[in-house]
Amino acid sequence: MLSIKDLYVKIGDKEILSGVNLEVKPGEIHAIMGPNGSGKSTLAAVLAGRETFTVTQGSAVFMGKDLFELAPEERARMGLFLGFQYPVEIPGLTNVNFMKAAVNEQRKYQDLPLLTSGEFLKLMREKMAIVKMDPSFVGRGVNVGFSGGEKKRNEIFQMAMLEPKLAFLDETDSGLDVDALRVVARGVNKLKTKENAFVVITHYQRLLDYIVPDMVHVLYKGRIVKTAGKELALEVETKGYDHIIN
Amino acid sequence: MTKYTYMPEVRRVFRCTVPNENIRQVFLVDGILQEEENERNGIVLQRGTNQMGLKLHISGDHSQEPIQVISVRNEDLPRPLEFSNRWELAPGAVAQIIVCDHTMQEYLYKTFRYSQIKVGDGAHLDILFMQNEHHRSNYRLDIDAQLNELSGLDCHILSLYGGVIQNTLHVNMQRPGAVCNLDGLYLADGEQEVLYDITVRHDSPGCDSRQLFKGILDNHARASFDGTIHVAPGAQKTEAYQANHNLLLTHDARITTKPQLEIYADDVKCSHGATIGRLDELELFYLRSRGIPLAEARMLQQMAFVQDVLDRVRNDAIRSRLERMVESRLRGEFTKCSHCTMHCC
Numbered sequence: 255m256l257s258i259k260d261l262y263v264k265i266g267d268k269e270i271l272s273g274v275n276l277e278v279k280p281g282e283i284h285a286i287m288g289p290n291g292s293g294k295s296t297l298a299a300v301l302a303g304r305e306t307f308t309v310t311q312g313s314a315v316f317m318g319k320d321l322f323e324l325a326p327e328e329r330a331r332m333g334l335f336l337g338f339q340y341p342v343e344i345p346g347l348t349n350v351n352f353m354k355a356a357v358n359e360q361r362k363y364q365d366l367p368l369l370t371s372g373e374f375l376k377l378m379r380e381k382m383a384i385v386k387m388d389p390s391f392v393g394r395g396v397n398v399g400f401s402g403g404e405k406k407r408n409e410i411f412q413m414a415m416l417e418p419k420l421a422f423l424d425e426t427d428s429g430l431d432v433d434a435l436r437v438v439a440r441g442v443n444k445l446k447t448k449e450n451a452f453v454v455i456t457h458y459q460r461l462l463d464y465i466v467p468d469m470v471h472v473l474y475k476g477r478i479v480k481t482a483g484k485e486l487a488l489e490v491e492t493k494g495y496d497h498i499i500n
Numbered sequence: 501m502t503k504y505t506y507m508p509e510v511r512r513v514f515r516c517t518v519p520n521e522n523i524r525q526v527f528l529v530d531g532i533l534q535e536e537e538n539e540r541n542g543i544v545l546q547r548g549t550n551q552m553g554l555k556l557h558i559s560g561d562h563s564q565e566p567i568q569v570i571s572v573r574n575e576d577l578p579r580p581l582e583f584s585n586r587w588e589l590a591p592g593a594v595a596q597i598i599v600c601d602h603t604m605q606e607y608l609y610k611t612f613r614y615s616q617i618k619v620g621d622g623a624h625l626d627i628l629f630m631q632n633e634h635h636r637s638n639y640r641l642d643i644d645a646q647l648n649e650l651s652g653l654d655c656h657i658l659s660l661y662g663g664v665i666q667n668t669l670h671v672n673m674q675r676p677g678a679v680c681n682l683d684g685l686y687l688a689d690g691e692q693e694v695l696y697d698i699t700v701r702h703d704s705p706g707c708d709s710r711q712l713f714k715g716i717l718d719n720h721a722r723a724s725f726d727g728t729i730h731v732a733p734g735a736q737k738t739e740a741y742q743a744n745h746n747l748l749l750t751h752d753a754r755i756t757t758k759p760q761l762e763i764y765a766d767d768v769k770c771s772h773g774a775t776i777g778r779l780d781e782l783e784l785f786y787l788r789s790r791g792i793p794l795a796e797a798r799m800l801q802q803m804a805f806v807q808d809v810l811d812r813v814r815n816d817a818i819r820s821r822l823e824r825m826v827e828s829r830l831r832g833e834f835t836k837c838s839h840c841t842m843h844c845c
Contacts, residue, residue, distance in 0.1 A: 326788040
């Protein structure tokens with residue numbers, strides 16, 4: 255599904271990723287852990303198409319296509335999703351209009367008929383229930399005045415609406431209390447199928463109690479220095495990164 | 501009464517524009533009223549000075565029945581035209597007026613329209629000016645509004661098309677307890693120019709004024725915004741706010757904004773603010789990361805930017821119509837509806 259080979263990425267003159275290799279197959283859940291500044295968010299953002307980064311070497315092939323040849327919206331329509339660490343506020347644009355535009359673009363791409371207003375609202379209600387979002391959020395500005403937890407729920411809600419093949423969740427758990435964390439995790443588990451895949455970027459083992467990964471990677475100084483099963487997350491939690499890196 | 505042979509066509513063209521069924525429409529063609537002077541339901545309609553322009557005197561409550569005044573330039577040999585319209589509300593009257601200014605031909609029309617507004621004690625006027633001419637016209641609107649005790653004025657100005665659009669607003673809150681909301685939206689591209697000069701005078705205590713003006717400038721468009729709030733000595737308990745926000749889509753677009761406060765009373769709440777910015781890159785990436793193409797994402801950002809100005813139009817039917825017009829204007833389409841033959845309102 256996704257194959258990243260020897261990826262080098264810079265921002266300005268500073269190298270952030272220095273040779274990342276990663277394979278994600280349908281039905282898998284991967285967790286990426288690593289200390290601050292190791293390049294976790296950069297990896298997710300560069301795959302989603304953030305233009306502030308420059309890819310200097312390497313490749314990323316998603317569903318048989320070179321990701322770096324595609325605009326961010328094309329990657330999204332092919333089924334790539336990024337759950338933002340800091341979801342963006344857009345005053346003046348309502349959640350409903352935002353999602354309507356997104357869902358319709360995706361349906362156009364898939365050659366499906368556009369949804370009627372009634373069908374769309376029904377779909378929205380269904381998906382909001384998954385993350386227990388308050389129905390009043392529909393008419394509010396995108397993430398405007400949302401608490402940290404509400405913003406993260408909104409990310410999972412958007413993911414539910416778009417049903418991506420591969421989702422990168424960038425620290426979706428940070429800033430969440432236990433209840434919100436459960437809601438978010440339940441959302442992910444509900445959306446999980448044999449055909450799709452998730453890459454969860456996190457600092458804490460806590461999330462991985464709810465979303466059980468098939469593989470855990472430790473990213474350090476722009477490289478994946480260790481890959482193992484879910485027990486690696488526990489090792490990180492108890493012994494710290496220093497132990498693993500050395 | 502002068503007979504205008506093109507009138508049936510004008511009516512046909514404008515029939516589609518009506519936001520509500522059975523709205524009352526009054527036509528002014530090259531400044532001349534197209535109906536006999538009359539009086540109906542407390543609304544007195546007369547010709548203005550020198551048979552030019554109109555005078556509307558309104559009493560009673562007309563909050564549910566907007567009046568649309570359609571003012572078009574149509575002459576084949578365009579000369580500079582100047583006329584006055586007067587809008588007078590009797591004490592306690594409530595009215596909603598939509599003034600649509602258009603050109604029927606693409607000539608170099610130059611039109612200077614004075615608008616004198618008098619709102620009587622306890623009366624409330626909601627007036628919307630649609631400026632929808634063409635890229636080579638020269639448009640000037642000069643509003644002079646007098647607000648009496650406990651009266652209210654909501655004035656919306658939507659500038660969509662015009663070569664040079666010059667709006668001058670003078671609002672005088674001469675009696676206590678008056679409330680005035682002024683807002684405007686200007687969308688300019690090409691070589692268009694939009695100029696604003698606003699003075700709100702608080703001459704009496706206990707009056708509120710709120711101004712919100714926003715502009716989106718593309719290509720080589722230029723705009724200037726000069727806004728003054730004047731609070732006279734003794735006008736205590738005044739609340740006066742002014743905001744002007746601008747979005748520049750290119751490096752060649754220019755805006756000069758100059759908000760000013762002159763306060764000669766000491767127990768007042770006043771503020772003003774102006775911003776000039778570009779489309780936010782992170783917002784754009786967020787929208788695109790959900791599959792929304794670049795052009796559409798930029799469009800959504802611009803609509804989001806102007807939404808709070810449109811939200812000030814309280815009539816739902818009119819507001820949703822304006823939203824569609826603004827959207828098609830931003831998409832670079834003519835603001836016409838399906839049966840229209842022209843890019844009129």
